[in-house]
Amino acid sequence: xxxxxxxxxxxxxxxxxxxxxxxxxxxxxxxxxxxxxxxxxxxxxxxxxxxxxxxxxxxxxxxxxxxxxxxxxxxxxxxxxxxxxxxxxxxxxxxxxxxxxxxxxxxxxxxxxxxxxxxxxxxxxx
Numbered sequence: 001x002x003x004x005x006x007x008x009x010x011x012x013x014x015x016x017x018x019x020x021x022x023x024x025x026x027x028x029x030x031x032x033x034x035x036x037x038x039x040x041x042x043x044x045x046x047x048x049x050x051x052x053x054x055x056x057x058x059x060x061x062x063x064x065x066x067x068x069x070x071x072x073x074x075x076x077x078x079x080x081x082x083x084x085x086x087x088x089x090x091x092x093x094x095x096x097x098x099x100x101x102x103x104x105x106x107x108x109x110x111x112x113x114x115x116x117x118x119x120x121x122x123x124x125x126x
Contacts, residue, residue, distance in 0.1 A: 002030075002033040002036075003033050003034075003036035003037040003038070006024075006033060006034075006037045007037050007038055007039055007043075007065075010022060010037075010039060010043050011039070011040065011043055014042065014043045014046060020046060021046050021047075021048045021126065022043075022046050022047045022048065023047075023048060023049045023050075023051065023122050023125075023126075024037075024047060024049075024050045024051070024065060024066075025050070025051040025052070025053075025118070026051075026052050026053070026055070027052070027053045027054055027109065028053070028054045028055070028056065028095060028106070029056070030052075031052035031053065031054065031055035031056065031057065031058075032055070032056060032057055034050060034052065034064070034065055035055075035057050035062040035063060035064070037065045038065070039065045041067075044065060044066060044067050045067055047065060047066040047067070048084065048122070048125045048126055049066075049084050049085070049086070049121065049122045049125045049126075050064055050065065050066050050069075050084065050085040050086070051085075051086050051088075051118045051121065051122070052085070052086070052087050052088065053088045053089075053109040053114060053118075054088070054089065054090070054093055054095050054096050054106045054109060055087055055089065055095075055096050056095045056096060058073070058087055058089055058096040059096070059098060064085055066084055066085065068084070069084065069085050070082050070083045070084055070085065071083065071085040071086075071087055072085065072086050072087065072121075073087050073089070075087070075088060075117055075118070075121055076088075076113075076114075076117055079121055079124070081124065084125065086117075086118055086121045088109060088114045088117075088118070090102075090105040090106070090108055090109070090112065091105060092105045093105040093106045094106050
């Protein structure tokens with residue numbers, strides 16, 4: 001349901017404001033919603049960046065709601081101008097790190113500097 005609601009909302013906003021560009025972001029299950037969101041080509045063309053934190057599907061080749069997805073799996077180390085998806089995964093995160101065991105690592109994105117790095121990632125795209 002979340003993916004369909006997201007797609008519908010973005011489609012509506014795109015029609016109401018044709019010059020709008022979008023940045024999509026999801027944390028944990030919200031990242032899974034983004035993987036399942038199917039957008040029309042005209043809406044997808046307006047997505048300038050996708051940010052995910054603690055993505056359970058990080059290590060599985062899942063689709064992204066953006067044209068020509070180029071995923072940065074280490075955004076803390078810097079990104080190239082061609083990368084338009086930033087996937088944050090803390091060491092030992094229970095849900096995104098292979099063999100992860102730490103729930104605190106999964107809960108730390110809001111306080112560990114990831115948000116600042118994500119904002120800079122987007123700033124470079126707009």
